Amino acid sequence: MVSEYIVELKNITKRFPGVVALRNMNLQIKPGEIHGLIGENGAGKSTLIKVLTGVYMAEEGEIWVDGKQRHFQSPEDSRDAGVACVYQELNIVKLLSITDNVFIGRGIKNKSGLLDYPAMHKEAKAALAQLGLDIDPRTQCAKIGMGLQQMVEIAKAIQLNAKMIIMDEPTSSLGEKEVDQLMDTVRKLKAKGVAVLFVSHKLEELFELCDRVTVMRDGEHIVTDDIKNMTNDSLINAMVGRSLDNLFPKEYGVKGEAALKVEHLEETGVIHDVSFEAYNGQILGFAGLVGAGRTETMRAIFGADHLDSGNIYVNGKKVKNRTPDEAIRNGIAFLTEDRKNQGLVLSQSVSTNLILASMKKFAKTSLIQGGKVKKSGEDMVNQLRIKTPSINEIVGQLSGGNQQKVVIGKWINADADVYIFDEPTRGIDVGAKIEVYNVMNSLVKQGKCVIMVSSELPEILGMSDRVIIMREGKVMGEIDRETDQFNQESIMKAAWGGKLA
């Protein structure tokens, strides 16, 4: 019997050290359908994509493409079977031409065994034309925008005669116009009979574009249904597995003095005239679009980047943070958005990472006191409920959420006055998120000052006492939780450059 599905995953299980990334996952894609795939960060979407594209091999389960069972050993196998993927981080070699990128790793050869560029240009142009694009395929990819680079990736898939194209967060780095163009393109693909697996965080896009949608959570299949049978709420409920009210366990501290005050911060081309105050006993949210200069502001305050001018006060005292070391000594802690590259030494143990920012406190005459480190490490593991076999485990072996807790533990050990959390819940599961929020709660209750940079509006609204919105390196406005402007619309308006009433 011929299957009605072009791509089918049956009971796929994929494990990583310490975590089951996919558990009996099922997915069925019909030919020529646009199939949405959603789930929280860490739900296993990326792993699923990698299993489909042959990057990972599942330990259990079957992959069927076009009626045949496949065993993808490598990305080439998957490609040859007709599965293509446009990754969030585009695989474009910017210094090469569009043609080179379309034919990367393959190429058409002429009789003498050399690349036949005229034929390749022709093919590349034809593939682009199918997407309604008329550009010279000899153009260097560095010279075209992100949107077009993405089109080049799609053209590559078309040229490969892909039966299904996976698009991983394709709109995350696109402007509004480019998003419209992409949606047009996806519909064209559908019309050609190509299936699209559309992975997105943006529900409105799914409702606009998709035929069916699959929700996954904690590596498992939760539901697949026609999108018209779903609502915003039902999708969110399926994703988080609990109602939104419990997601943000907001508690209140007592508002104190300004713990951090900055005036006219200036970093040429990055941030401009940034001034704000953050109070003890409060969480100050920083909202804005990606690239609005929030992280850059925090890095500058923390001394990680050079500041051209401006004043920083901690608890009323003027400070100069030329290096992170100075900032820490002045009472600032900074949890970076990129924990793997900036927050942790992955090759070292949990206990070493926990004392990374406070080693001197654990030392006597410059020798580290092993007993003290051990005791404090075990206490911290219990307090933050870090799931680890022991404090000597290599941090790289822990799951994302537990790694993040180690970073938080590192900063708690540093005993700062001002805690800057940059995207503290990125890429961690719902349970760990709530625990992170609870750490923030307990910090503000101790009278500490917390600054939370987040790109997730529900999180900003759920946890902040006050919100500052940034755009293009400038502060656009400030909203207090008590005002009626404390809502998604006002924040988005300011983030997009509108004036607050």
Place this chain on the structure above:
Amino acid sequence: MTNTNKISAKDIISKVGTMMALIILCVILSVSTKNFLTFTNIMNIFKQASINCFISAGMLVVLITAGIDLSVGSNCVLAACVMGVLMQHNMKNPVVLIIVALLIGVACGYVNGLLLTKLHLPHPFVSTLGMKNVTLGLALIVTASTPIGFQNQGVDPVLWLGSKTIGGFPVSFIFVIIAFIIMHIFLTRSVLGRQIYCVGGNPEAARLSGINSGRVLRIVYTLSGFLTGIAAIILVGRVSSANANAGTTYDTDAIAACIIGGASFMGGKGTISGTLIGALLIAVIRNGLNLLGAQSDVQYVVIGLVIIFAVFIDVTREKMEARARLKATKL
């Protein structure tokens, strides 16, 4: 809990693994040659290993930071040659000569550190490769490419460290043992030692945790230089001469000792005990091949193969560990 226990057991096996290789090699040589297992010969091996031990200790610290120091051999030779030249110019105060040797080592190392952290040369391979040629050239210039003899020049106290034995036991190796104990404590228990591992594992995370990565790296290269300075003093005592061409295999021998002992070019890894075993293994191989009548050409081939084999074992072991972890999670 069982997970970590298994791994630490594996760790021990891997350490014992190199140790076992050393022991097996010694047993084979004891059986196959009549001179290997004699007190004199064993002491000879310790004596021969001393220079490499000091240089390797410095190299290890550099490797832990994911760096490399290719200049150690030339720096060592330069320090020895400058001592010789000073002696020729009637500067025969042993204290001064020793301090000069140490200072030259320290200075070379510090410059390496500066080149890396202040000029932001892309990789210490570049800065230390440059330094290697500069210091070798300087050594040739100051000695006019002529070896300088130290015998009967009235500087015997300088030679003491490299030549003297106590009850047959070489003083130089006693110094190695003392230095290695200090280095072990330094690397495992001191704040700076921990910071070195962390900077090696992830310099940016270390910097953003308030560790001055640049300073740590400068200290690391300076330390490597200091230890080559000590090696230079032993060298002068051992061969009673300063020869600009003496240090050609020092860099690679030191790297080999560290790598055999479990260090990695990726940084963040390596122990001083492993390095000691690695250095002894190399010395035993050289010594054994000598006793078996093999020329130095064959020695190069064998040592080359040992390096490749040791690292292959290390890589395989890591893969097996990863697989064991995966298995553990399934249960």
